[in-house]
Amino acid sequence: MYTLDQVRCFVAVAEHLHFGRAAVELNMTQPPLSRQIQKLERHVGAELLDRRGRSVELTAAGRLFLTESRKLLGLAERAPEGARRVASGRRGLVRLGFTAAAGFGPLSRLLSTVKDDLPDLDIDLVEMVTAEQLQALDEERIDVALGRLHTPLPHLQSQLLLTERLLLAVPADSELARLDRELVRSDIRGQPIIMHSATKARYFYDIIVGNFEIDPSQVRHSLGQIMTMVSLVAGGHGIAFVPESAERSRIPGVTYLSFSDFREDVVRLHALWRPDSSNPALAAFLSTLR
Amino acid sequence: MYTLDQVRCFVAVAEHLHFGRAAVELNMTQPPLSRQIQKLERHVGAELLDRRGRSVELTAAGRLFLTESRKLLGLAERAPEGARRVASGRRGLVRLGFTAAAGFGPLSRLLSTVKDDLPDLDIDLVEMVTAEQLQALDEERIDVALGRLHTPLPHLQSQLLLTERLLLAVPADSELARLDRELVRSDIRGQPIIMHSATKARYFYDIIVGNFEIDPSQVRHSLGQIMTMVSLVAGGHGIAFVPESAERSRIPGVTYLSFSDFREDVVRLHALWRPDSSNPALAAFLSTLR
DNA sequence: CGTCATTACGGAATGCGTAATGATA
């Protein structure tokens, strides 16, 4: 098989139609250049250059081989660059699991940042609740998750992305909304509540029952998806505890109220990933989180 | 720059995921194969293979580079073949000048033969009279001409393709057609004749004035293109001398009559070309003429 | 006779194969 160097030699000679000048460009002397061309012609099995007399001309076969040579060299030069980009994680695919609530606040900012820093990085977005995210991470169906966790998990690494307050979503025409002031925790007494599921949204469930006095009779529904809860609030079916970022969802008919006696940033959003991931794109993705 | 051999090595290892078996396929031992891969990785600037422990795996960069490698090798293997085909004339372009009259008989047979023998040979067809053909050959605007010549030209080579009789084209409703028998030369006395131009169709002109008695007053028009003459005959404007192959034109309203006292194959069609042509496709084309 | 491509030849570098080493399960 001929070598890419021989092809490079041939292209140089074909462009200059002059062995001497081509040799200068290639940083070599004429004799080895001449031999490389001969060798290439022997491998190819056809005369590529017509050296009669003073002038060097391309043969018909040479003209065709020249166009193929340019393709070949272009491909050969681009291929390593692509591989390097993949190896450094600047190019590749990151599969990202996220909760619907995270989709409004931090996710869009995160995606913008990644697109600026790593324009060749593809991101697959998969919406799922935190419990599903953990299983998907375990089965390597996703590379990173944006989820809510109380305690770090042993086999996962995490980084805190965002802390936010807990707000109360109420129907815009409800009596709570008409108060036109910040709430105190006791205001929710007797109100119909659309509650977080103790299994599918354990994180919020624990925060709420730990900080508010909820009477079981208040609970109208138990759901896992925050955005579904907001929809029900908009329909006047009750009130719901939601993180600040849900406020961006722009669902009409919902008012978000804060608590004057409960301002702590108790809702945390973490990025979660397996430290043993073999995806080089993940490392690059994570580096943009900082 | 890395070599195609290194790429070939990489593809073999990537396919077997095993240095030993890949080395067998490449007819070499493991150590040089290992070194070639290392060298390739150094040139590429990224790890392509993940040799941890027992098993060899492709890295993400390696997977991308593998697809590029296959493209590269495919291109590198096809390029010489294309060049060889061009060099041998099996592929290329022949520009063929032909007279309209030649287009009906020998040309279509010739093209069929060429398409069978040389499927990758493109043929540009350019219709022109013999005088134009000679100039086009001289200026290398065409490679070969199908023309009519009395005497060989010094700077051109030629081959006789066809000999045919001279027929008389007459309007189907003329008195000559109604004779319903072969003609003798004296039958044309007094008939209106559509004559060949002495300059643009010198070949036919010479044959006709050398074998028939034409009174200048009989000549209605002087033309260079035989098919135009046949059209005029169809329109009832006179009679015309044409080669046998014109009979295939199927222009309605024209009858072709032979002469019982002039049966010789006087009309010759030659292929003409420059012996110093640099077009390798021409040689292949000419070889199919025999 | 001057220019440009090609052969001739000596030295350096590269590459293969055999043998030894290292790492992993």
Place this chain on the structure above:
DNA sequence: TATCATTACGCATTCCGTAATGACG
């Protein structure tokens, strides 16, 4: 400890550069 990839080393080949030869205008 057995297998597989990598390093060590000796030998052959390849390739470069300088010098000589050849061809064309």
